[in-house]
Structures are given as C-alpha cells and as structure tokens.
Amino acid sequence: MTDKTSRRNFLASSFAAGAAVTVARGAQAATPDPLITQVQPWAQGFGEGVDATPYGLPIRFEDDVIRRNVEWLTADTISSVNFTPIHALDGTITPQGCAFERHHSGAIELKKEDYRLMINGLVDTPLVFTYADLERFPRENHVYFCECAANTGMEWAGAQLNGAQFTHGMIHNMEYTGVPLRTLLEEAGLNTAGDLKDKWIFVEGADASSNGRSIPMEKALDDCLIAFKANGEALRKEHGYPVRLVVPGWEGNMWIKWIRRIEVTDTPVESREETSKYTDTMEDGSSRKWTWAMDAKSVVTSPSPQAPITHGSGPLVISGLAWSGRGAITRVEVSKDGGMTWETARLAKPGEKMALTRFYLDTDWDGSEMMLQSRAMDDTGYIQPTKAQLREVRGLNSIYHNNCIQTWLVRSNGEAENVEVS
Amino acid sequence: MTDKTSRRNFLASSFAAGAAVTVARGAQAATPDPLITQVQPWAQGFGEGVDATPYGLPIRFEDDVIRRNVEWLTADTISSVNFTPIHALDGTITPQGCAFERHHSGAIELKKEDYRLMINGLVDTPLVFTYADLERFPRENHVYFCECAANTGMEWAGAQLNGAQFTHGMIHNMEYTGVPLRTLLEEAGLNTAGDLKDKWIFVEGADASSNGRSIPMEKALDDCLIAFKANGEALRKEHGYPVRLVVPGWEGNMWIKWIRRIEVTDTPVESREETSKYTDTMEDGSSRKWTWAMDAKSVVTSPSPQAPITHGSGPLVISGLAWSGRGAITRVEVSKDGGMTWETARLAKPGEKMALTRFYLDTDWDGSEMMLQSRAMDDTGYIQPTKAQLREVRGLNSIYHNNCIQTWLVRSNGEAENVEVS
Numbered sequence: 039m040t041d042k043t044s045r046r047n048f049l050a051s052s053f054a055a056g057a058a059v060t061v062a063r064g065a066q067a068a069t070p071d072p073l074i075t076q077v078q079p080w081a082q083g084f085g086e087g088v089d090a091t092p093y094g095l096p097i098r099f100e101d102d103v104i105r106r107n108v109e110w111l112t113a114d115t116i117s118s119v120n121f122t123p124i125h126a127l128d129g130t131i132t133p134q135g136c137a138f139e140r141h142h143s144g145a146i147e148l149k150k151e152d153y154r155l156m157i158n159g160l161v162d163t164p165l166v167f168t169y170a171d172l173e174r175f176p177r178e179n180h181v182y183f184c185e186c187a188a189n190t191g192m193e194w195a196g197a198q199l200n201g202a203q204f205t206h207g208m209i210h211n212m213e214y215t216g217v218p219l220r221t222l223l224e225e226a227g228l229n230t231a232g233d234l235k236d237k238w239i240f241v242e243g244a245d246a247s248s249n250g251r252s253i254p255m256e257k258a259l260d261d262c263l264i265a266f267k268a269n270g271e272a273l274r275k276e277h278g279y280p281v282r283l284v285v286p287g288w289e290g291n292m293w294i295k296w297i298r299r300i301e302v303t304d305t306p307v308e309s310r311e312e313t314s315k316y317t318d319t320m321e322d323g324s325s326r327k328w329t330w331a332m333d334a335k336s337v338v339t340s341p342s343p344q345a346p347i348t349h350g351s352g353p354l355v356i357s358g359l360a361w362s363g364r365g366a367i368t369r370v371e372v373s374k375d376g377g378m379t380w381e382t383a384r385l386a387k388p389g390e391k392m393a394l395t396r397f398y399l400d401t402d403w404d405g406s407e408m409m410l411q412s413r414a415m416d417d418t419g420y421i422q423p424t425k426a427q428l429r430e431v432r433g434l435n436s437i438y439h440n441n442c443i444q445t446w447l448v449r450s451n452g453e454a455e456n457v458e459v460s
Numbered sequence: 461m462t463d464k465t466s467r468r469n470f471l472a473s474s475f476a477a478g479a480a481v482t483v484a485r486g487a488q489a490a491t492p493d494p495l496i497t498q499v500q501p502w503a504q505g506f507g508e509g510v511d512a513t514p515y516g517l518p519i520r521f522e523d524d525v526i527r528r529n530v531e532w533l534t535a536d537t538i539s540s541v542n543f544t545p546i547h548a549l550d551g552t553i554t555p556q557g558c559a560f561e562r563h564h565s566g567a568i569e570l571k572k573e574d575y576r577l578m579i580n581g582l583v584d585t586p587l588v589f590t591y592a593d594l595e596r597f598p599r600e601n602h603v604y605f606c607e608c609a610a611n612t613g614m615e616w617a618g619a620q621l622n623g624a625q626f627t628h629g630m631i632h633n634m635e636y637t638g639v640p641l642r643t644l645l646e647e648a649g650l651n652t653a654g655d656l657k658d659k660w661i662f663v664e665g666a667d668a669s670s671n672g673r674s675i676p677m678e679k680a681l682d683d684c685l686i687a688f689k690a691n692g693e694a695l696r697k698e699h700g701y702p703v704r705l706v707v708p709g710w711e712g713n714m715w716i717k718w719i720r721r722i723e724v725t726d727t728p729v730e731s732r733e734e735t736s737k738y739t740d741t742m743e744d745g746s747s748r749k750w751t752w753a754m755d756a757k758s759v760v761t762s763p764s765p766q767a768p769i770t771h772g773s774g775p776l777v778i779s780g781l782a783w784s785g786r787g788a789i790t791r792v793e794v795s796k797d798g799g800m801t802w803e804t805a806r807l808a809k810p811g812e813k814m815a816l817t818r819f820y821l822d823t824d825w826d827g828s829e830m831m832l833q834s835r836a837m838d839d840t841g842y843i844q845p846t847k848a849q850l851r852e853v854r855g856l857n858s859i860y861h862n863n864c865i866q867t868w869l870v871r872s873n874g875e876a877e878n879v880e881v882s
Contacts, residue, residue, distance in 0.1 A: 085569070094556060097697040099569075107510045128637040130635065133692060141507065143507060147519065175775070176820065178808065179818055269551070270552065354596065
C-alpha cells in the first residue's frame, strides 16, 4: 500500500491545480457566479416533508443510474440479464435496486407464508423448513460479491460492448444475512450419512426453470449461506425473495434464487445448467466443466466509456473494482500505456474474502491519450491475465469465465472506448 | 466472543426442536402440505423479465417495512423526523430507501451542476468547489452510523413509544464515499493560518434552515468526510444530495446536508442549533452543551413490540444493534430478567469504529415472560447505563442523548411491550 506517499504526491500536484481553479474563478470576477453571490431558490422555501417518501428512490437527476439490458443479446427478457451501472457507482456495496438480475424463466413472486425448503436424499431425516423455521437458527452476516459466469463473456471475440456496465456489470456485492447451509444439513442428520468428502448436494429453485446445480459437499459445508436479507432488508423479488442460496466466490448461476430443495447425493446430477450451459468450450470442442470459482479480476469503472473525463488535464481520480472468488485481493495495479508500465493503486480497504475491493489511483493527467488497464492479484498469488494469455489457454469458443485485463482507450478529449490491445 | 461454544449449545437444543418440527409434519401426513406435494403456480409459468424494474423497489409483501413518522410529534412534516424500520432489518447496512430523515425545512432538490461549496474565513485562499472539483480529490470509503441526538428522546419521561422503530429508529448506517474534509481545508491553506488547536469551523447547508453548526478543528481534521455517495450510489435527496458532511460518531444534526459553506473561525458561533437546540437541559435548568459524541448504546430489535415471537417456545434468535460514537463495540450483553442476570451476545463481526454492530443471542425460550434488555460496551471501557443511572445524572428535562438500556416486556404469547423497569 502506497497510501500515504501517493496521497502526498497527489496533493503536491493538486495544490497547484486547486490554485488554478481559484485563479480561474478570480479571473471571472467581472461576472460573479450567481450561485455564490445570490440567495438560491432552494434556500427561499421549504423542501419535501418526512412523509413524502416512506420508501425512497434515487433523486430524478440520477435516473440514468439504472440496470440496463442489451436488447439483441437474448430472445426474451424473461430468460435474460440486465447489468449493474458500475460505471456510476463508488465504494463497494451495491444497492439492491440497481444490482444486476439474471433469470432463466423470470422473477417470480413467492410469499414468505408459501415458502418451503426441503432437504432430502442421503440424510438421516428429510426435513421441510418454513420461512419461520429458518429464522430460528443462528444467523451470520457476510459481504460477498455475486458474479455471473458470463460476465465479460462478449469480450472473448474482441472489444464488443462500449461501457463497464455492459462488459463487467453482471456483478453485485451485498451484505447477506442468513443461516449457514452447514447448520441445516447437520439438522437433517448428515453426520451419520457416511463419508462426506465424496458427497454432493443438488440444489434447485422454485421458479419454472428450477435451475438445478450440483455442489460438492466440501463447499456446501464450508461457507454457503441460506440467505434471507441483503444489505439489511429482505431480498428483492428479482434476487430470490424470500430465500436464496449464497455460494461465496462461485459463479452466480449456483446462487439458487427462491431455493426450494437441497438433495444430498453421492454423484453430481450433470444437469442442463452444468453440461450444455456453464461449461467452457475449448479450442478442440471439448468442454471444461466444474469451473465454479470466479478467478481474480478487475476493471476500471471511471474513467470508462460511460464515465468520460469532463474536466480536462490535471488531477484525476482513476477508480475501479477488483475481486477474487478464491480469496482476498492483495494488490491492484493500473497501467496507462496498455500494460507496458504499471503503478500500484490504493485499496480503499484491505481486501476481504470473496468481496469487492475498491481501488483508486490518484494521478495527474497530462491530457495525452491513455490505454487504461487494471490487473488484480489475490492472496493465492494469482495474477489477472491479459486477453492474449487467456485466449492462448482457452481459445475463442468460450462464453464463461473471462477474467482478462480490460483496456479502455481514453482520448485527449476525455472520451473513452473499449479497445483491444494487440 | 463465545461464538463457537454458544453455537454448539444452541444446536444441541435446536436438534431436538428441529426434530419436533419434523415429527409435527410427519403427524400431518394425513393432510399433506400442498406446497410440498403439488407443483406450485409460480413454477408453472414465467416471472417478470429483466426490463421490468430498471431501478427496483422491495417486493409488495414487504410494504410495511418503511420509514414512518409520528404525526403528533411535530407541527409540520417539513420540520420533522421519520424513523428507520430497524425492527424489520438485519445485518448492519441500512438501505437509503428506508434510512430515517430529519429535516428542519424539508428536503430540497439541488442539481450537481448547481452545487457549490465555499471554504472561507481564516484560510490563506478562500475557495469555491464545484461538484466536479470535489471528484478530483482522493476519496475514502467508510461505514459509519448517523444517529439523531434526539433518538430515544421520548423515553426520558418513561416508556412512551411502542416499537424499536420509534424508540431507536433515528439511526442509519451506510458506506460513505467522499473526500476527507482535511484535504479541502488544507487546499484552502489552513496550514499557515496559525495555531489550529483553538480554531473551529462553522458549517451550513443550502436549505432554508441552513442548520449552522460549529465543529472544533481537531474533529474537522480527524475523520470528517465531504461525502457524495452512500452505499455505493449517489446520496438520496433526503440525505443531502449531492453532498453532505459526515461527522463520524457525532450527533446527526452536525452531518450538514446539502453542505454549502465551511467557515474557519477562532470561536464557535453559538448558533440556534447549538444553544436553544441540541443542548441538554439539566435538573437545575442549566444547559449541558457541546455534547457531540453519541455514547455507547444498544437495543434489541427482535423480539420487540413490532416484531413479536410468533413461533412459541424453543429455539429463539434474539437480535439487536449496538454502536458507540467514541469507538468500537467490544461486547454486548443481553438480560431476560430486567438486568438481574446477563448473557454475553455473539457479535456478527468484531465491532468497527463508529459503525453499527449486529449482535445475536441464540437461545432456547421456555415460553415464560421475559424482561429483555441489552447493554453495550465500547473500547473506551464505557458501559451503557440504566435509565435510573442516566436520570440520576441528567434529570428528566432532556430531549437529547438518551442512551439508556431499553426494556421490552415479552409476554408468554410472544407479544412485546415497551416498559419501565423500576
């Protein structure tokens, strides 16, 4: 961490820039800024009362900070995806209202009273839990990211979508409250069911797609949560209300929404969602499967195509997100020249396991063109690969698990574009 | 922390209870649960598509989890307060949409383009910052609670309001992104303005009330933030869009919304908001002022009057929130007998400075009446006082800074009530 030193360096240069701002204002003294010299309309009357918004939405000036889908991407919106506006967010928490959705048969409405969770298969006592039952078990709170396996998938072939929201927005990061899956499995009497290390669970949701997935028992007993709150409040309908599975660090497709059944099995089910989908087709046509963990990855969210530089040269905050499904982010580096040289970014906080990390590079931009990149490192020692490195190993036929370094060409006028580095 | 041991004890008893649930279901085999045995309507068709909610709201079944005001409390809603539904939340993050509001002249609408922040007074160079200027300084991210000084104020006289939302809901906890106030003060050339330790700043907002407050320079240079994001996205209108002051651990009235001016002074201003208001009237009629820090406090959020026990005796999760404006929570204890005996609660995470801490007591309720209390301890060694202890020192004339231990009488039928312990 170069927090202190980079700050001091930045300030040394920003003092000068700050002074320039002041002088610029001073030079405009002949036409004084009415926002400073006059009493403003919003100080001359009353605003809205405390009964105006029992549940509030963003102010109307922010109405472009929303989830967006790409219309040509899928045949129908009920089996589709929308994208988190990460280019416009900061910090690490994603509000539920703008956290991406991915459905296979649409977001269903399921009341708490109608909710049931069955645990069956190789257990001592098959159990059915109501929502009220779940609330009686010890709860935990954890902040985790959830990333769709197809996030950045369009980039395999080349620079496709012009904006961090679309290239990297199938991700969100929330504080979950729930019951460890281990607790419920133990409640069903798993301990006496034989050698656990060869066992699996098969999980499915209450929607029409059911979206069944197999999860090895080791993960099920490690850190999975049966979650009913996100960022303090009930899950939203589109995120699995009233209960979803949280599978920290693993691809979002496994985070079963409206989870209705957990079957303990001695083999994986090899379901549609883990055979024809959510496998990576290699160059020779074979499939790479059980690619559950999301490898370390990062992206510069600002500047980026949807968040151009509008203030010209001088002090510039370059910011972005980094994450790893295998542990905590330990370091993020930023390149302005397409990967030839790298500077260490400042992490807003030390990286936390399977959670988004915000990074900043406080820099002084000379106004010349930049080929902006970021690369993440995690506590396993893994380093985010270039697109070329990834293609060399995995070819060009994949949809899923593209964690390559992203490049934004930032022009002298501050506009940015998604480009390939040769 | 008794995490492991209390968990194990709880599980030992909940196994039995869990088994009871199963047996109960088994006994109902003659009338099988159609939610288990039949294909449900929500699995027979499609749900909502990804274009349905570009910015989402909670599901309609949760429409009682909202901010609420108390109509008789104030003459008008533009100078009033509403309350966070803490009885229905879990974890620590408060979504902006249900985070309490307190206004003195209503929530104003102020565009980023129209935003100006002036720093003047005893500085080398008075400066005016636009919103775009602020975005060019190095940012930090921190989770902090914001508590109104009047939170729990109605309780001075006795048990008044029946619900944690109303007794303790003038609090929220968010991840803020902003520029350290210190950075901007230094930009204005504070370093050459003489002996800092005697200096003050006077801060005011752009609304009609302006809500001016004096803050000692030591705090201003320590941890205050000029914040523009909360929980990742833009501040909501009602929380000061586009920019508010964050004064960690100190009373919410000082967290100036729509902040427009910071004047460096050599004395406090003694404004309306720190003389006739936001002082504590003592027994002898004198005023206790400069009571900025919010002392350590806690409350059981569930069970509570708005969150009764509906499942009868057996395993019960008692949960609540603890916080301290002077540091981090180190320990929370729960009493079921009105303070005669205490059990150590499990903290969901180690306490963090000036942020909400979630606590749980995983217990086995025998169905008898409880006088539920919680008490918080912080890393200064401070212990949350009883109501009697607080009244002894401060009398009964105060409105502000009531951090006494709260008591809920929980009846055998699970209903809870706000009561006084004699």
